[in-house]
Amino acid sequence: MSTQQDRGRARGRGRMTAIPEKNDEIGRPGDIAGAIQSTAALSSQTLISGTGYVHSTSPSLIPSETITESDAANPEKFRRGGAPTIMQSAPRGKGVEHLIGEFAQMSVHSLGRSSSRSIPWSDLPRTRPESCIDKRGTSGDVIPLIANYIKILSAPTWELFQYHIGFKPDIIEQRKMRRELIIQHRECIKDVAFDGTTMYSFDDLGDEKLFHSRHPVTNENIDIILRKTAKSSPESPNFFHLANLIVRKLLQISGMKMIGRNYYQFDRKIELERYRLTLFPGFMTNVNVYEGSLMINVDLSHKVINKTTIYQRLQDIFNQTNDIKRAQDIATKELVGQIVLTTYNSKTYKLDEIAWDKDPKFAFKKRDGREQSLVQYYNERYRLQISDEAQPLLLSKPSKRDRRAGITGPIMFMREMAQHTHVDPMIRYARLNEFIHDIYDNKEAQKELEKWNINLCDNLVEFEARILDNEQILYNDRAIQYKSEEADWSREGRAMKHINAKNLNNWILVYPLKEQVTEFIYSLRHVCQPMGMNVESPDTVQLPNDRSETYLDALTAKVKKNTDLVLCILPNDRKDRYDAIKKYLCLDNPVPSQMVLSKTLSKRGQLMSVATKIGIQLNAKLGGEIWGVNIPSKTLMIIGIDSYHDSRHKDVSVGAFVASVNPSCTRYYSQIIYQRTTQELMDGLARCIRDSLSEFHRVNNALPEKIVLYRDGVSDGQLAVVAEHELPQIVSTFPKIMPGYEPKLAVVIIKKRGNARFFARNGRNIINPPPGTIIDHTVTNSDWYDFYLISQCARQGTVAPTHYNVIWDRTNLKGTIRVPAVCQYAHKLAFLVGQSLHQDFHPTLADKLFYL
Structure with a gap:
């Protein structure tokens, strides 16, 4: 077995999801550190007293641990080279809790880089070619399938009023605290769905309404401003948002607790004492419109929590040496870039820096011009009382998505853990049906559905798919x-x-x-x-x-x-x-x-x-060719593009470009694009296309007549960028190669790690569908020319299909193009450069698959 194995991806691009980072050592689970999200008050950086423990207002989330007397009594211990002191809080006099390190959210749904679970498909660009009247294929044998989708049956007839909720002063960040302030006016504001900023109500409260509340901790006067933004009906595009809120409420009613974006069953936790890990089973859900039907996509999720706290890890590091500078260097190298879970708001954050020269007395200016220390900030915002004001701070720089929840990686899946996370189709199918039955058997959940006049199907959706013929x-x-x-x-x-x-x-x-x-x-x-x-x-x-x-x-x-x-x-x-x-x-x-x-x-x-x-x-x-398949066109070029974040240069992404250069699509030409901006990607993409076409011409003495480009690493939210910017750039490159050169082009967006799962029946058993199974209706997008393809046999766990979205097609190719290996090659190349080389490889290797 080669050490050049695919070590997995470490990115996430969905809204409010973490960009996972790779560990610095191959195959070694990383020790976790973390930082807190940025806030408007802290401008371009956020500093958090993060080296110790915090007390959570939700004590059931994380186990408690007592502070030792020596640590609490000696705030200068860290400065002298001992372990860092800790932050503690006891607003209710009930001990302290950990700032805990999170290993990973090790569920199939959360490994995806391009999951945009919060984006309604109605908000995404229509990319289905006008020539594609019916995207259903006809070749192959029919196979009945079950999918992890639940239909919402009844169409409610009500009209809802949608409001934007504002707070003045704007210091209320926690959704739980915002809800507490709104509940103070339950007589006027009732029967609502609320996500922290948007509220839905059956009552028309006017265009603008002002309520006065008191902060439950500081007793400060808080104004709540409700502004009517829309009227929503079940036919409205906004209904998907409300439906997601209702489903989350059902999960809460069922006793699950939210961590990140998903809900977990804390009463079913699994202790892996040997590894000091706790595994929480749970579910992810997403409501969207699939081929005209409103459905809930539901899948299993597993949250793995490392019981070793940041404080304990830093203590270990500082106990190993009396050299403070060396200990700081070790801690920085090990912890910076990792992800942690903060228990006071159940969020995960990425640590960008340990501010050894700063402490919680650090003050910043609020929007109203007043100065406030972090000690005061955490007391008012999170009800946290910082007792140790000498500890260093963890720093997290905000990005475009600054509240994130996701995974670290990679993790070596121990067999014991894999038994619980890599569930086979039969177990997954049973767990999903339990999910449905738990809702149906819960009277409070049924009452919530009745309030909104919504009915759920009591079974997972079933339909017929096709199995494509085998390739030679x-x-x-x-x-x-x-x-x-x-x-x-x-x-x-x-x-x-x-x-x-x-x-x-x-x-x-x-x-x-x-x-x-x-x-x-x-x-x-x-x-x-x-x-x-x-x-x-x-x-x-x-x-x-x-x-x-x-x-x-x-x-x-x-x-x-x-x-x-x-x-x-x-x-x-x-x-x-x-x-x-x-x-x-x-x-x-x-x-x-x-x-x-x-x-x-x-x-x-x-x-x-x-x-x-x-x-x-x-x-x-060495440049050899192993095997091939029958290619429907002898003048075809296949291109694969993928990207990976450079582990050394955090603001740089490595784009890998791999193109076939011979008629059988068994020889390839590879290039790298370093990008910080969209423009750099556009310029690099044009160069790669030009160079690969030149190489194709050198090998074949002709240019390709047809080109199929597979684009990986694109989230649904980035689809418009590809369609409106990358695609025109690609098309405009062709005439520059040769006047009048206009090859027939198809562009396909690939998503290998989505949340869809499919099951087949084998007598009374539930099994994975066979390789070659294609799904092009029922659970696809009516505005896209898209389909799912199961292309591999999963010997352990439930098979994950690949999603293909054809956003441009002028090839008029018949049959299937089954050589998207270029995407896998592009991923391996991007990973090697982003993890190990950190610069472009030598051009003499461009015609060899040296990165496999």
């Missing part, structure tokens, strides 16, 4: 078929000659002192022969130790211009060593390279299988 897998001398229920031909492919096999004549094998490589070399040479690869014996380099410098010294001495490939055996997946080797072999001395962990080669009984997989990967990295 083309090798050099013959084609093979695979079992449709598995879509796996790796066993048959071991003895198949590759379409274009590259010989490995001059290669270097670098390995640590204790490794035994003779058997591996024999196995690799043996298994590559049937593939058509001739593998000579390598130039072996045995290292005295496994330090990064030792690897680099060996490579510097051995790598020559005629070196075909370098294979390094690594004792573990330490990131700094991996990055150093990759930088040297991708930037300084460009040679395709393969990293292999020692433990991968330690299982002697599996060595032939491991060697086979490595041999296939080596041929791809």
